């Protein structure tokens with residue numbers, strides 16, 4: 037076990053952390069899959085409204101590679117398929133049938149079979165079981181090509197983003213499943229699997245320590261796979277590492293070991309405006325209404341599915357996406373504050389040292405106010421100071437505006453871990469990270485068109 | 489608070505859409521921000537944003553300049569009263585100083601902010617709050633005897649040619665306040681130099697009192713007789729170390745007190761508004777070159793060479809320039825390493841210009857402007873090095 041210490045990033049004291057209790061919620065009447073929330077893919081629907089589906093029946097495939105199929109997390113009838121602008125498939129909603137819920141079975145792989153299975157056979161099992169989405173490839177965070185040879189497979193157990201489920205909670209009683217999953221990854225990338233947890237997770241380190249290769253200590257996003265890769269890579273050939281999130285690894289292991297499509301998820305319900313802050317075990321694709329009791333909100337809240345720095349905002353009648361493992365409810369904060377400029381700021385969160393909150397040991401409430409207007413860059417360099425992978429965000433931003441492709445690639449745009457911290461700290465409120473994510477995605481698309 | 493909110497809500501319609509004042513929307517916004525934070529919320533991730541705004545950043549600099557402003561008023565009064573042989577009572581001196589200084593500050597704000605509004609309306613960009621700092625810095629660097637029209641001309645030159653012609657804040661590479669100051673220095677050398685300009689004329693009734701203006705420490709240092717050290721010359725003129733450090737000597741309005749500049753610099757460094765790299769770089773540069781020159785001092789050389797390097801920090805505008813001018817982040821380089829180098833060269837050049845070019849007794853102004861020009865080059869070099877250290881990812 038190696039120690040990695042990261043100095044940059046952002047240490048926040050944020051109110052609204054979830055309690056460690058785990059509540060198992062009953063299966064909801066409806067579940068949904070949100071193709072729109074799976075980055076990069078081009079979905080081709082395989083079902084239509086009114087079709088009967090089982091848990092594990094294919095709902096859609098990726099036009100770019102039809103072997104990448106996405107399966108239904110519920111058995112019953114397709115209630116609705118909703119489309120957004122330019123016919124983007126937003127949601128496929130399934131009305132569940134109870135007792136028994138129809139389910140497709142897959143071939144299970146026992147522990148002893150796993151020890152001998154060859155790589156191709158295992159890849160086929162995962163593709164058939166519709167769990168290839170558990171893998172994503174850096175730097176674009178797209179689904180990797182199934183026959184690719186990853187330089188590393190990175191498994192991050194933690195998510196320091198506010199607020200994500202604690203690994204101590206979702207790993208509880210599943211250590212064996214984790215071990216099984218890691219063996220499976222070892223078949224795909226023998227000796228190149230790297231597993232890490234945050235140094236503050238002492239109970240996880242105690243229980244799962246034997247499987248960890250790295251313990252990271254530092255601030256958000258020190259435990260992001262891309263941050264870790266930045267630290268451990270030794271040459272450019274390792275840039276295209278794959279990564280798997282902790283819970284996605286458990287899901288993958290569940291599919292292989294049990295031969296059943298994994299539908300269990302632990303999500304954190306958190307945020308300073310959430311009525312109950314805790315961990316919930318839900319069905320994959322459960323509605324938000326099941327997690328947050330609308331009637332107990334005061335009004336003026338925002339639902340963020342995922343963490344506060346990377347998640348997407350959603351109406352209270354939305355659903356939890358495939359990759360998301362948290363619902364954060366925070367105050368919208370849309371009222372202009374009187375004399376905000378002169379507020380000594382005892383409880384104003386800030387990365388800078390210009391507020392008295394610096395000396396306030398209490399956890400602070402973060403809201404969604406912009407706290408300022410768009411201005412020209414004043415070269416305060418907060419963005420560079422906070423960036424976990426030593427980028428110069430303001431320079432990259434300028435070269436993106438000037439369309440200097442060579443220059444921003446050289447400056448390391450593709451190393452960006454998409455943590456959102458540069459946008460967070462910017463006093464000029466420049467949308468740095470959003471621009472970087474869009475530029476990376478456009479570049480990825482270009483590369484896909486003309487492979488060299 | 490409700491009443492103010494109401495007032496802004498009522499006025500908003502004049503600045504929106506097709507209303508006659510729509511072009512002045514940036515002005516409306518800037519004024520509203522003095523009283524209210526924004527009501528905008530984030531559209532996408534990251535959903536939360538830092539509470540720090542550009543407005544606050546600039547306000548903090550202005551707050552740290554206020555002590556210099558008030559001390560400047562007092563000192564202007566003090567030096568005039570001394571020269572005119574008047575009794576040194578606090579309030580009369582303060583009032584006299586205020587009458588000299590405040591009009592210059594007001595003119596600077598009127599013209600600086602005025603140009604900013606004009607350009608924001610033409611270019612349709614928001615008001616940049618940096619102009620409030622520029623307009624405060626500029627008058628503090630002027631001699632108290634500056635005519636009002638020159639102040640107006642100087643700040644206009646600084647804002648328009650130092651900043652707006654390059655495309656506004658963020659694209660300018662010269663410090664606008666210093667650009668304006670340098671323009672006056674070169675355009676009106678008579679009014680901007682010599683011993684007399686540093687002391688305001690005290691008028692008693694209708695006729696001016698015959699004033700005996702004192703030479704500035706910088707002038708004394710340049711002309712110190714070879715038989716004495718500079719320190720002795722200064723002390724003989726009444727400028728011992730503590731007088732110089734505290735700032736009780738004729739100089740530009742707000743720049744004389746090294747103590748207040750030190751306090752300002754320390755506070756701004758602690759709260760992270762000023763780059764400690766630049767400030768420490770500056771100081772190291774001044775001291776390093778000061779000591780190097782000491783090595784060359786000896787029999788027959790100019791006594792200025794042998795001056796205690798710390799004196800360079802406390803006489804003239806060095807302290808003020810270090811605390812408030814070199815730290816302007818826009819005209820300084822961006823990268824950390826380049827900021828150290830930038831600071832060091834400013835410090836070193838300041839001393840060089842002072843000692844070897846008697847035509848420019850105040851070196852820091854030129855040193856900063858000169859290094860402003862080189863800031864992008866320093867950045868470029870540092871970035872090349874950084875790129876070479878990165879494992880490429882393309």
Ligand code: SF4
Pocket residue numbers: 419422423424425427429451452453454455456457458459468469472
């Ligand atoms: S550039 Fe911004 S989003 Fe990207 S890693 Fe750095 S701080 Fe995070």
Ligand code: SF4
Pocket residue numbers: 412413414415416417418419420429430458461462463464465466468
């Ligand atoms: S944080 Fe914003 S204002 Fe500061 S240097 Fe970065 S882009 Fe410029």
